[in-house]
Amino acid sequence: MTVSVENREAAFPIPVVDISQYLEDPRSSEADRVVEIIRHACETSGIFEVTGHGIPIELQDRVFEATKAVFNLPADEKLKLSGKPGRGYEVYGNEVREADTRPDVREGYFVGRQLPGMNNQFRPFGEPNIWPDPKILPETKFRQPMLEYLDAVTDLSFHLMQILARGLPQLDTRVIAEFCRDPIAAIRPLRYPSQPKDSAVVGTGAHTDFGAITLLLQDGNSGLQAFDPSQNAWVEVPSRRDGLVVNVGDMLQTWTNGAYKSNTHRVINTSGSDRYSVPFFLDGNSDCVLRPLDGSSDGDACTVEEHMLKMYAVTYK
Incomplete structure (x- = not known):
């Protein structure tokens, strides 16, 4: 399939939403407007960007410093940090997301949420x-900022899920609360080296995300593209240092029976310099059952854990 790359303003608007007034007073008329803008984005593109989210730029900077520090370790030290999918260091080329392309050109590092008080x-x-x-990388330079950011972005994701629930009646807030109780969640710092303009080379191939929502922190270098099926075009998503890009994932699309769209996206870094980003994935409580909340179909219902195991088996071969 041959597709073009368009500027987002031309055909595929991706709203930038200041959610600070929602966070200050969720019952205000300004909060209602935030809910409406985000609802419309979820029903059309499946992607939007939030500002005024309350995560300090100072913490974001420390996260990027930590990301660069771990990826700048010697190769043999990084390999010692490799684990099973979902934990630790990921070498270049460990995934092929898109048919007819080479393995993804990036390296990553998974830091998952540890459930408090549970031996899980x-x-x-x-x-x-x-x-x-x-002794190689002090905790203050990597572990501490990563865990601090993971806590902050997890809390933010809970607020966003409440916004999404208000946007559609079938997204019961009680179901959302159960989904967000002790959830599977992780951050995944990534480094994309600059690459040649070769259609067979991608930083991350075209895909949708497994979970409910993804919140993406970017360093200012471009490279993220979202697919607009109505125009058969890839749309450049600007990289703002004061914003977090939010993608609707497969779980939310299932819950809403397709009303909210799980966005297809990819990363191609031809900027001439390394691109750093830190996605956060909210995947939910392991035992939460995924089925359309309007009762339209229960035939393919499964738990969050079952869904995640299936998707990991397909992705990490």
Whole structure:
């Protein structure tokens, strides 16, 4: 399939939404307007960007410094930090997301949420995190900023899920609350080297995300593209240092029976310099059952854990 790359203003608007007034007073008329803008984005493109989210730029900067620090370790030290999918260091080319392309050109590092007070290390997605030796990379330079950011962005994701629930009647707030109780969630710092303008080379191939929502922190370098099926075009998503890009994922599309769209996106970095980003994935409570909330179909219902295991098996071969 041959598709073009368009400027987003031309055919595929991606709203930038200041959610600060919603966070200050969710019952205000300004909050209602935030809900409406985000609802429309979820029903059309499946992608939007939030500002005024309350995560300090100072913490974001420390996260990027930590990301660069871990990826700048010697190759042999990074390999010691590799684990099973979902934890630790990921080497270049460990995934092929898109048919007829080479393996994804990036390296990554998974840091998952550890459920407090639970010995869940033997349950899928509950394994302990993998950390560099503090003698090689001090905890203040990697572990601490990563965990601090993970806590902050997890809290933000809960607010966003409440906004999404208000946008559609079938998204019951009680179901959302259960989904967000002790969820599977992770951040995944990524480094994309600059690449040649070769259609067979992608940083991350075209895909949708497994979970409910993804919140993406970007360093200012462009490269993220969203697919607009109505125009058969890839749309450049600007990289704002004061914003977080939010993608609707497959779980939310299932819940809403397709009313909210799971957005197809990819990364191609031809900027001439490394691109750093830190996606956060909210995947939900392991035992939460995924089915359309309007009762239209229960035939393919499965739990969050079952869904995640299936998708990991397909992605990490």
